[in-house]
Amino acid sequence: MRCSILSIGDEIVGGMTIDTNSAYIAEAARSVGVDPVGGLSVADDEPAIERSLERALEDAEVVISTGGLGPTSDDLTTACVARLAGRELRLDDESLRRMEERFLARGGSMPVNNRKQAYFPEGSEIIPNARGTAPGFICPIERGGRTRHIICMPGVPHEMRAMVKETLVPWLAGRNPERRFASRIFSAAGVGESKLDELLAGVVSAEEARLAFRAAFPRLQARVTIWGAPGDDLEARLDAIEARVRERAGSYIYAVGDEGMEETVGRLLRERGLTVAVAESCTGGLIGHRLTDVAGSSAYFQLGIVAYSNGAKQSLLGVTEATLISHGAVSIETAEEMAEGARRAAGADLGLATTGIAGPGGGSEEKPVGTVCIGLAWEGGRWSRRLDLGAREREWIKAMTAQLALDRLRRHLIDPEGSARS
Amino acid sequence: MRCSILSIGDEIVGGMTIDTNSAYIAEAARSVGVDPVGGLSVADDEPAIERSLERALEDAEVVISTGGLGPTSDDLTTACVARLAGRELRLDDESLRRMEERFLARGGSMPVNNRKQAYFPEGSEIIPNARGTAPGFICPIERGGRTRHIICMPGVPHEMRAMVKETLVPWLAGRNPERRFASRIFSAAGVGESKLDELLAGVVSAEEARLAFRAAFPRLQARVTIWGAPGDDLEARLDAIEARVRERAGSYIYAVGDEGMEETVGRLLRERGLTVAVAESCTGGLIGHRLTDVAGSSAYFQLGIVAYSNGAKQSLLGVTEATLISHGAVSIETAEEMAEGARRAAGADLGLATTGIAGPGGGSEEKPVGTVCIGLAWEGGRWSRRLDLGAREREWIKAMTAQLALDRLRRHLIDPEGSARS
Numbered sequence: 046m047r048c049s050i051l052s053i054g055d056e057i058v059g060g061m062t063i064d065t066n067s068a069y070i071a072e073a074a075r076s077v078g079v080d081p082v083g084g085l086s087v088a089d090d091e092p093a094i095e096r097s098l099e100r101a102l103e104d105a106e107v108v109i110s111t112g113g114l115g116p117t118s119d120d121l122t123t124a125c126v127a128r129l130a131g132r133e134l135r136l137d138d139e140s141l142r143r144m145e146e147r148f149l150a151r152g153g154s155m156p157v158n159n160r161k162q163a164y165f166p167e168g169s170e171i172i173p174n175a176r177g178t179a180p181g182f183i184c185p186i187e188r189g190g191r192t193r194h195i196i197c198m199p200g201v202p203h204e205m206r207a208m209v210k211e212t213l214v215p216w217l218a219g220r221n222p223e224r225r226f227a228s229r230i231f232s233a234a235g236v237g238e239s240k241l242d243e244l245l246a247g248v249v250s251a252e253e254a255r256l257a258f259r260a261a262f263p264r265l266q267a268r269v270t271i272w273g274a275p276g277d278d279l280e281a282r283l284d285a286i287e288a289r290v291r292e293r294a295g296s297y298i299y300a301v302g303d304e305g306m307e308e309t310v311g312r313l314l315r316e317r318g319l320t321v322a323v324a325e326s327c328t329g330g331l332i333g334h335r336l337t338d339v340a341g342s343s344a345y346f347q348l349g350i351v352a353y354s355n356g357a358k359q360s361l362l363g364v365t366e367a368t369l370i371s372h373g374a375v376s377i378e379t380a381e382e383m384a385e386g387a388r389r390a391a392g393a394d395l396g397l398a399t400t401g402i403a404g405p406g407g408g409s410e411e412k413p414v415g416t417v418c419i420g421l422a423w424e425g426g427r428w429s430r431r432l433d434l435g436a437r438e439r440e441w442i443k444a445m446t447a448q449l450a451l452d453r454l455r456r457h458l459i460d461p462e463g464s465a466r467s
Numbered sequence: 468m469r470c471s472i473l474s475i476g477d478e479i480v481g482g483m484t485i486d487t488n489s490a491y492i493a494e495a496a497r498s499v500g501v502d503p504v505g506g507l508s509v510a511d512d513e514p515a516i517e518r519s520l521e522r523a524l525e526d527a528e529v530v531i532s533t534g535g536l537g538p539t540s541d542d543l544t545t546a547c548v549a550r551l552a553g554r555e556l557r558l559d560d561e562s563l564r565r566m567e568e569r570f571l572a573r574g575g576s577m578p579v580n581n582r583k584q585a586y587f588p589e590g591s592e593i594i595p596n597a598r599g600t601a602p603g604f605i606c607p608i609e610r611g612g613r614t615r616h617i618i619c620m621p622g623v624p625h626e627m628r629a630m631v632k633e634t635l636v637p638w639l640a641g642r643n644p645e646r647r648f649a650s651r652i653f654s655a656a657g658v659g660e661s662k663l664d665e666l667l668a669g670v671v672s673a674e675e676a677r678l679a680f681r682a683a684f685p686r687l688q689a690r691v692t693i694w695g696a697p698g699d700d701l702e703a704r705l706d707a708i709e710a711r712v713r714e715r716a717g718s719y720i721y722a723v724g725d726e727g728m729e730e731t732v733g734r735l736l737r738e739r740g741l742t743v744a745v746a747e748s749c750t751g752g753l754i755g756h757r758l759t760d761v762a763g764s765s766a767y768f769q770l771g772i773v774a775y776s777n778g779a780k781q782s783l784l785g786v787t788e789a790t791l792i793s794h795g796a797v798s799i800e801t802a803e804e805m806a807e808g809a810r811r812a813a814g815a816d817l818g819l820a821t822t823g824i825a826g827p828g829g830g831s832e833e834k835p836v837g838t839v840c841i842g843l844a845w846e847g848g849r850w851s852r853r854l855d856l857g858a859r860e861r862e863w864i865k866a867m868t869a870q871l872a873l874d875r876l877r878r879h880l881i882d883p884e885g886s887a888r889s
Contacts (some may be wrong), residue, residue, distance in 0.1 A: 058503050060493025061681040064486065067508070071482025081480050083515060084508035086489070093505060102520060109690070259483045323752075323773070329764075330747070332756025333773040337751025340827055340861055342775075349773030351745070351755040357770040357813065360784070391779065405762055439762055 046079050046220055049101035052123055053094060054200055066111045066205055073209045075257070077218040077226045079107065079274055086145060087306035089113060094125045100146045100197065102188050107220075109213070112200030114179040114337075116159045123182075126195050127166035130186040134164040135374045140180050147178060159424040164406045170209055172196075177204040183216065227279035228270040230305055231290055234452045236297040238265055244294045249286055262441075263448035264305065299455055307335040307342075313458040314345035321454065322391030323349040324362050324383035326374065327417060331447040348391035352383065362386030375400050375412050377429035380420030384429075388422045395457070398424040399450050403442045415444035419453055428457070428464040468501050468642055471523035472514040474508040475516060475534035475544055478621055488533045488627055495631045497679070499640040499648045500527065511535060516547045518690030520617065528640075531635070534622035536601040538581045545604075548617050551589035552608040558821040559593055561716055562602050569600060587791035594618075605638065628631040649701035653712055654726055656874045658719040660687055666716045671708055671759035684863070685870035686727065705782045716861040721877055728873045729757040729764075735880040736767035743876065745771040746784050748796065749823035749839055753869040770813035774805065784808030797822050797834050799851035806851075810844045817879070820842040821872050823856075825864045825876050839868045841875055843886060850879070 050070050064086060071081040082104050087097040094113070101108040113122030127134050141163035148155040165171060165182045167282050172181035181198040196213060198205045217260040218226065233241055238260050245267060249256055254271045269286055273279055291298060300309045314321060323332050324347075333349035350361050355374055358364040363386040363394040364379055374377040380398045386398030401417025408414035421427065432449065434442055457464045471490050478484040486508060487779055493503040504526045511521040516535070522888060524532040535544030549556050563585035568716060570577040587604045594603035603620040618635060620627045640648065660682050670677055676693045691708055695701055713720060722731045736743060745768075747752050755771035758764050772783050777796055780786040785808040786801055794800040802820045810818030823839025830836035835858040843849065854871065856864055879886045 047780045052506075057490075058493065058505055059497060059679065060490035060495075060503065061679055063683075068479075068482035068485045073482075075481060077847065078555035081482065083480055083519065084474075084506075084511065086506040088505065097505065255482055257481060261485075325752070325755070327759075328756070329759025330745075330752030330771050330773065333747075333752025334750070334756050334865075336775075337749075337775065337825075338862060338865070342751075348779040349752050349771075349775075350783075351752065351771030351773070353759065353765050353771075354769035354813075361770070361772075361812065370711075390777075390783065402758075440760060443756075443760070 046111055047082045047109065048074050048079050048107040048216070048217075049082055049105040050084040051083065051097055051101050051108060051110040052090065052200075053110055053150050055089045055119075057086045057112070058088045058395070066200065066202060069202075069206060070109050070111070070213075072259075073214050074109070074217060076228050076270060078221065078224060078270075079217050087190060089119045090432070091121050091125055094121055095129060098125060098129055100394060102186065102193055102195075106191070106193050108193070108195045110195065111198050111205050114162065114197060115183070116156070116161055116178070117317075120161075122197050122356075123166070124417060125188075126184050126197060129266065130166050130184050130195070132166040132168060132184065135167045137163050138164055138466065139249055139287060140165075142170060144178050145172070149345065154333060158353055172198065174199065174204055174208065174257065175211075176207055177201055179204070181208050182213070186223040223274060224272050225275055225277065225279060226270060226272045227283055228268055229283045229287060230303050231267045231269075231287075231298045232300040232309075232446055233265045233267065233294065233297045234263070234299050236265070236294070241265065241267060241294060241297065245290065245403065248293060250288050253282075253294050263444045266303065277400065299452060305335070305338070306448060306455065307339050310451050310455050310458070311336065311339045311342055313455060317458060319393070319394040319458070320345050320347060321395040321397060322347065322387040322393040324387035324398040325351045326353060326358070326399055327403045328399045328447045328450070329353065331443055332397065332450060335447060335451065347393065348387065350387055350390065355365060358383060361390065363389065366436065373412070375402055375416055375418060376416050377420065377431050380418040381422060381427045381429045382420075384420035384422035385427065394423065395454065396420075397448050397450055397454050398422075401442070401446055403439045405439065408436070414443045415442055419446070419450045421457055423457070423461070425466075426465050428453070468529065468639070469527040470496050470505045470529040470639075471504055471527040472503050473505040473519055473523050473530060473532040474506065474622075475511065475532055477511050477541075479508045480510045488622060488624060491624075491628060492531050492533070492631060494681075496531070496639060498692060499636055500643065500646060500692075501639050503646070503672055503718065505610065511541045511543060513543050513547055516543055517551060520551055524608065524617075528613070528615050529639070530615070530617045530618065532617065532619050533627050536584065536603065536619060536621045538578070538583055540602070542583075544619050545586065545588070548606050548608075548619060548840075552588055552606050552617070554588040554590060554606065557589045558691070559585050559587055562587075562593060565595070566600050573656060577775050593788050594620065594630050594666050596621065596626055596630065597633075598629055599623055601626070601632050603634070623836060645696060646694050647697055647699065647701060648692060648694050649705055650690055651709060651723060652725050653689045653691075653704045653709075653716075653720045654722040654724065654728075654731075655687045655716065655719045656685070656721050656728060656870055658687070658716070661718065663687065663689060663716060666719075667712065667746055670715060675704075676708060685866045688725065691760065727757070727760070728870060729761050732873050732880070733758065733761045733764055733767065735877060739880060741816040741880070742767050742769060742813070743817040744769065744809040744815040746818065746820040747771060747773045747808035748775060748780070748805070748821060749825045750821045750865050750869045750872070751775065752765060753865055754819065754821065754872060757869060757873065768816065770809065772809055772812065780805060783812065784807050785811065795834070797824055797838055797840060799840050799853050802840040802843060803849045803851045804842075806842035806844035807849065816845065817876065818842075819872055819876050820844075821868050823864070823868055825861045825868075827861060830858070837864055839864065841868070841872045843875055843879055845879070845883070845886075848887050
């Protein structure tokens with residue numbers, strides 16, 4: 046089964062909003078073996094929407110659209126679908142009741158133009174919306190002597206995502222009841238996409254699985270999708286594949302699942318009952334920002350010091366003047382003293398530090414832009430490393446340094462002896 | 468003139484990569500009065516690419532595509548365009564020479580399969596690529612008795628963007644030599660899109676200008692585009708429109724142009740020769756991260772302290788135990804003491820602080836999730852404010868708090884008396 050993905054809205058076509066919905070839907074569809082054949086975006090214009098829907102129906106058995114389900118006169122999707130399918134619009138009492146309750150719960154009454162959102166093409170399956178007013182729907186439509194389906198969801202990403210998980214994916218999976226799908230994501234760090242591709246080449250055969258990569262810098266993921274008959278033990282097969290993946294690329298895989306490095310590190314710190322303090326120079330606060338993106342991070346993260354100046358490195362982190370003079374602010378010696386200083390200032394178990402040249406200025410022949418040092422300190426030990434990330438953009442260098450520093454912390458948490466040895 | 472935008476590549480259709488190119492191209496085209504009518508994405512598959520190109524040509528006089536210009540067998544765009552246009556592929560010696568030089572400059576010789584990238588449909592205008600190997604091209608094609616054009620660029624965003632600025636935009640503008648376009652962007656903070664839309668309603672008439680909004684949270688922009696004959700003083704008309712925009716929404720406009728708040732604040736600090744130190748609790752380092760995203764920020768930013776725990780607030784920022792006990796960590800009193808503490812620790816002119824409940828846990832009836840306090844301290848004065856941002860997602864609360872804190876700093880830099888009064 047194939048699907049075509051349609052994104053409806055002037056803001057998408059005009060470039061005011063980047064379409065993130067289509068990629069999300071494509072990945073979800075692939076996870077149950079439904080291949081996206083292409084995507085279309087179209088403005089809030091009836092003839093254009095109808096033409097795009099017809100094109101999408103030519104390409105695939107299932108058309109999945111987002112947008113155009115709101116209460117205003119610009120919202121045209123439902124009417125267009127009903128017309129193409131030759132079906133009347135019918136009021137769904139249950140949807141109307143839920144929408145009215147939603148407005149009441151927020152202390153208001155429902156504006157009259159929201160009623161429109163409770164009308165659907167006759168014979169549609171309604172997709173409840175737990176997070177907003179507009180329900181979605183699945184409308185059958187006859188084309189080329191076969192029944193095809195148009196699935197409409199709102200364009201608001203978090204509403205759409207909930208519907209995809211709760212309704213779309215099970216519905217798509219149910220269209221092909223003889224086949225089951227399962228997938229596993231491997232989150233990687235410290236390795237580029239082409240290198241990971243090379244390492245994993247041939248780890249699964251095309252007959253048994255599909256391997257796809259997704260790079261959302263600095264996050265890199267490999268996803269393995271397998272299929273089988275109902276009753277097959279897909280999880281056991283994924284476990285066997287995971288073992289092979291780990292054998293080839295284990296040191297780069299920081300998590301199984303769609304997990305950020307900050308979540309992995311947070312989980313490890315929590316499991317071990319340890320705390321960390323951070324001293325940042327070139328990352329400017331990004332490591333603290335990422336650690337505190339995790340709910341409950343106050344249990345293990347108490348202090349970060351963004352010591353951009355040498356003065357701050359000395360007064361707050363206790364980096365010695367001798368170190369700064371003989372090795373410079375960007376050096377493994379300074380990184381180690383910063384890490385130890387942060388640890389001491391916070392009374393934390395671990396200290397993590399970064400110092401480097403994010404550019405575009407500040408580089409020298411000996412220490413060009415992209416030179417960064419990462420330091421780690423713990424009770425009775427220190428570790429540091431100098432890296433050459435190359436003369437990339439400032440934001441890239443910051444992001445990569447933060448990722449590699451957090452990854453170093455992760456490696457230490459898993460294998461403290463490893464840090465002591467290296 | 469209208470354009471249709473085509474994005475070519477398995478990674479786009481499969482959802483592994485979010486298509487940011489199409490929105491960028493759409494905005495660039497609109498800035499010279501070329502209306503995007505819609506977009507398509509298509510996999511690396513010859514029949515599918517040709518079908519999509521034909522559809523795009525039905526919709527618009529100009530088709531702008533990205534992707535599929537690489538050296539591998541998956542890269543099919545050029546061959547498809549040549550076939551549809553009925554034109555032979557011809558080697559362009561100049562492009563080949565540049566590519567070979569590029570490889571030589573990097574210390575290698577050009578692999579033989581890169582030669583493919585120097586072939587173009589006969590009669591095409593070649594678009595040089597200053598940042599990568601694959602040049603783009605503009606190929607004329609006859610459809611419906613008229614000459615239409617297919618413009619092909621590589622999918623690598625930074626290569627494509629340079630081509631759009633240097634070649635595509637001037638080329639599109641040149642297709643309509645009787646009309647000139649000019650636009651101005653207003654960057655806003657502290658106001659939502661619908662409120663800004665309301666404030667600016669009617670500020671320009673549809674006959675003289677177009678007004679479009681772009682929300683890339685926490686950044687909000689309004690863009691005014693006007694047009695006229697060659698020789699018209701478009702800048703003077705934009706100045707007049709800017710005056711009207713400022714009259715209605717001036718207090719929310721933090722910059723004219725596509726500028727981040729951190730850049731505006733950095734520029735103001737630099738102009739005034741002032742320095743700032745930051746004390747962050749709920750924003751966790753995000754303010755420091757944003758300030759240091761600006762090259763040269765070390766001139767005015769020297770120190771940030773991420774004081775997540777009460778202990779760190781006391782020991783490093785000098786927040787008193789009495790304040791923490793009587794008002795709590797999330798209070799305007801604590802925010803002011805944090806700001807003053809950061810200022811003092813860094814010996815900076817200004818101190819900026821945030822403390823709040825980013826959730827999902829930690830809220831109370833008196834201080835629910837979304838309660839945040841912003842503090843500012845300067846020589847001889849302090850300012851603070853408590854805000855209720857609502858029970859939104861943790862990341863949203865962090866981002867909005869950082870934006871509003873930086874905006875407060877900006878307002879103070881423009882009008883120090885205003886902070887003292889309020």
